[in-house]
Amino acid sequence: MRSRRAGLLLGAxxxxxxxxxxxxxxxxxxxxxxxxxxxxxxxDGDCAGRAEPDPDRPVVELDVRLADDLRTVTGTETVVFTPxxxxxxxxxxxxxxxxxxxxxxxxxxxxxxxxxxxxxxxYEDAGAEDPGGLYVVRLADRLAAGEATEVALDFxxxxxxxxxxxxxxxxxxxxxxxxxxLLAWEPxxxxxxxxxxxxxxxxxxSPAADTTIRVSAPEALSVLMTGDQAEPxxxxxxxxxxxxxxxxARDVSVAVGGFDTASATSDGGVEVTTGVLPxxxxxARELTAWTLAAIDELEARFGxxxxxxxxxxxxxxxxxxxxxxxxILLAGADRLVLVHExxxxxxxxxxxxxxxxxxxxxxxxxxxxxxxxxxxxEETAGQxxxxxxxVGAGMDEFDTAGGYFRRVYAKGxxxxxxxxxxxxxxxxxxxxxxxxxxxxxxxxxxxxxxxxLQDLPAALDVLIEAGALDE
Ligand SMILES: [Zn+2]
Numbered sequence: 001m002r003s004r005r006a007g008l009l010l011g012a013x014x015x016x017x018x019x020x021x022x023x024x025x026x027x028x029x030x031x032x033x034x035x036x037x038x039x040x041x042x043x044d045g046d047c048a049g050r051a052e053p054d055p056d057r058p059v060v061e062l063d064v065r066l067a068d069d070l071r072t073v074t075g076t077e078t079v080v081f082t083p084x085x086x087x088x089x090x091x092x093x094x095x096x097x098x099x100x101x102x103x104x105x106x107x108x109x110x111x112x113x114x115x116x117x118x119x120x121x122x123y124e125d126a127g128a129e130d131p132g133g134l135y136v137v138r139l140a141d142r143l144a145a146g147e148a149t150e151v152a153l154d155f156x157x158x159x160x161x162x163x164x165x166x167x168x169x170x171x172x173x174x175x176x177x178x179x180x181x182l183l184a185w186e187p188x189x190x191x192x193x194x195x196x197x198x199x200x201x202x203x204x205x206s207p208a209a210d211t212t213i214r215v216s217a218p219e220a221l222s223v224l225m226t227g228d229q230a231e232p233x234x235x236x237x238x239x240x241x242x243x244x245x246x247x248x249a250r251d252v253s254v255a256v257g258g259f260d261t262a263s264a265t266s267d268g269g270v271e272v273t274t275g276v277l278p279x280x281x282x283x284a285r286e287l288t289a290w291t292l293a294a295i296d297e298l299e300a301r302f303g304x305x306x307x308x309x310x311x312x313x314x315x316x317x318x319x320x321x322x323x324x325x326x327x328i329l330l331a332g333a334d335r336l337v338l339v340h341e342x343x344x345x346x347x348x349x350x351x352x353x354x355x356x357x358x359x360x361x362x363x364x365x366x367x368x369x370x371x372x373x374x375x376x377x378e379e380t381a382g383q384x385x386x387x388x389x390x391v392g393a394g395m396d397e398f399d400t401a402g403g404y405f406r407r408v409y410a411k412g413x414x415x416x417x418x419x420x421x422x423x424x425x426x427x428x429x430x431x432x433x434x435x436x437x438x439x440x441x442x443x444x445x446x447x448x449x450x451x452x453l454q455d456l457p458a459a460l461d462v463l464i465e466a467g468a469l470d471e
Pocket of ligand 1: 340344362363366
């Protein structure tokens, strides 16, 4: 998910203070947007059409309260889970407990696990901080494939002081993304117990879930979150409750603050709401216009935007962006980062991946998508493609953040550009739209990419050469 801002500057790595993207900061001269071209008609491609979400996907209800101390979030998560393989447990990933140094001070504790089928529960370490990176709920009896169970977890999340992280509190904004226990099921595979790694990138795998979110917050503050938000409740005891629904959310982001907001609807009917603090570098109206432009430009290439809504809260510190289903935590008013994060709505949000095993399936594609709006010179792309190592490496195969960004983002994005060049833009774009549609709301694998490009051997050769795909 997260996209730290990594850059290539004449071969040297320039790691800016936080998160962002890409080929990217490469050459300042390349940062000017491409000349506006009329977007092509958004299309679902010439394939079988966009796949529907699994009707047996998890149903998640999140009921949370930001305490008056503005540092503590208490809540209950109710999950109706119907596995497609037999299992005797439920495994949740506790992302805020990860080892990323910037998470210092964030802590997610499960206070209780309840349910008719629950026999016990406890933490597993998984390389995370105390109290652990995974929470495992054991069931009294194994579930057969297709058999449902309902489990409720009470939890307490402490917001650290991070300026740019998934969870934090800074400058009058309080936010938590991946802030609740995250159901770590990979359909067709099983539980994702991947270890946390000390890199500024995501390692979670989670299925699209039919999700309802309720947030109680002090009445003076507004909420911008994942999902289609209803009007907040009338104030009561100094609080308002904000509700949203997102039928296909892999995860949830919530930001609370004294935002100025601006809403507008895209040509394709996507309702965009951005929020900035008073005095921010960019007014909300302008940030909304940027977001609408990014949606239009990316729809022309990848087909219809995946969600009915998109919220973009601007965090007070600079740094980059972190993508969540139908919501983006944007840290710094940067159009290129915004394009990258909007592209993640297709690659990560809709076409999911194991961010531990196959991080290139979201990061290389989101980086590639930047070039639709911010063209990359042949020289820059060539340098990125020359980076040693395999694009398709897992998160445990990198020693440094710089190595991860250079290979997965920059080389991966450059490999996709080169594959397009080799196959011919029209044929490549059509095949990629079919990939997106065929794998919507699933967790895709490199084999799915290879299948989508099977009639374009020149593109396959480029991706094999870059170590993105196997021979
Ligand atoms: Zn990214």
